[in-house]
Amino acid sequence: MAAGHRAIVRDHMYLRQVPRPRVFRDRSNPLEDLREEEIFARYRFRPDTIYFIVDLCQAAARDTGRCFAIPLVLCVLSYLRFLATGSFQLTVGDTVNLSQPTVSRVCRQVGQVLSALADRYICFPSGDRVRQVKQQFGAMAGFPNVVGAVCDASYRITSAVVMWPGRTHEARIWRQCALRRRFEDGDVQGFLLADSGYACTRYMLTPYMNPVGEAQARYNGALCRTRVTVEQTFGILKQRFQVLRRKLNCSPERACMHIRNCITLHNLGIDRRDIVAVDPIDPIDNSHYHGVDVGDNMDGRAEREYVTRMYFER
Template sequence: MAAGHRAIVRDRMFLRQVPRPRVFRDRSNPLEDLREEEIFARYRFRPDTIYFIVDLCQAAARDTGRCFAIPLVLCVLSYLRFLATGAFQLTVGDTVNLSQPTVSSLPPGFPNVVGVIDCTHVSIKKPSANPEDYIGRKGIPTINVQAVCDASYRITSAVVMWPGRTHDARIWRQCALRRRFEDGDMHGFLLADSGYACTRYMLTPYMNPVREAQARYNGALCRTRVTVEQTFGILKQRFQVLRRKLNCYPERACMHIRNCITLHNLGIDRRDIVAVDPIDPNDNPHYHRVDVGDNMDGRAAREYVTRMYFER
């Protein structure tokens, strides 16, 4: 028995000493091998936009003195594929012929409206620290992402750090953009649903409209505010990882979400657009039956806009 055990150990030690043949992967550039529609289907951007992203990364690499053993275009494609599909890293790596360890290390109607605000939830891996803080409305761990968008679906402000259990109104109370409005550095109106307090710069719906003008105001607000829902739809249609689940803990998940928002804006700026189905605002009023503390200045501002623009 002892002799047999020694023989097994000896054989294993011998096998460890035998050099394994090195596998050289074909790292050809998929952008040169695929048609444009195939590239867009895989990476959610057209080739010229992808090369633009590569150039940005190349400039950043020069600034930091960083070099890449792997062609930078393959690094970018690997990350875009991950964001586009939410697939496991091994699957993502296979699409551009990289190993799993390599992939895991890769990096109408309203006056003076400046934006539309809302929050959306992104599912994440259940954290080990304070997991109950991350359980959102659907009973799963999420990051609650606040975003402000403009009429072109560009995200002009985003807060990506709060656990899913955090109420939308609290995120707004703590964010830097609110302080800019309060200090007078920002002018105009934000449009929001009733999950936010109505203030002198943030217009929300009437919970119980009693006049026809108030009903018209609510209808116009819903038709305009649907822009932010469409923005989230475009964002998550391009980056399926946000629609499914980011299988990582909060800090890294927030990094991926911020990267998705940056790339989303780049796509909007370059008119590299992802089509989504239109949203019917009448099916999506977003009234939250909670008291979030409307103030007198807010109610006065809302009533002024109603009388000036929706009275007949």
């Protein structure tokens, strides 16, 4: 009995020493085998946008001296599939016929290449674009949010701070934001709209906590209806990239990279009119009353009163 057991163990050890034959998988391009709607459902972009992303990554890879051992289109598809689903790498690999270790490697490589493009696609408006954004919002432009982001009327994210733990208060994120310093220094003209989690300042308008009179009520209603755009923006972002709805099982640095890349790709999709539709949000149910004193200053309250008198008194 013991001799038979030893023979089995010896045979298993021998089998482990024998090199496994290489398996060459079919790595055909899924973009050539699926219809456009099927491609969008799996990768959250249309084929022409995906090829555009591939070309961007190819150019960025050349600039950084990177090389990819497998076709770049498969690398990009693997990363887009990961962002679109948040699935395990083994599941992502089954979609494009790649092994889990390969998916891990290419997601890191493509993620790093896309990260280098962030400043090209996430940038606060300047020049004539500032005037256009103000016209779209009336006299106001942009929205800080709990995740440290600002958007415009086209749902484009124009500023994003992706570096703080999830429990950090949004007011603290804003205090450390480089965009805030630009407003403080007078480099940017106009208003940001925010909820009551932020302090009312001369450049950031927030709701009245306890509105008195019809003018203040109308101001609150207009601010809420306009500011809801940022909630819709994040709805679009999470609808396209389901990875943002799940826990990212990676280092904080890599998690920040993935989130920033989602924002980059979101803006790229808007530029190319390759968008995801979401249900509208009722602004009445989205007033975001925090009930916390975040330190409104006198200049901010005076500016808010001026706007209320100029635009909301009848």
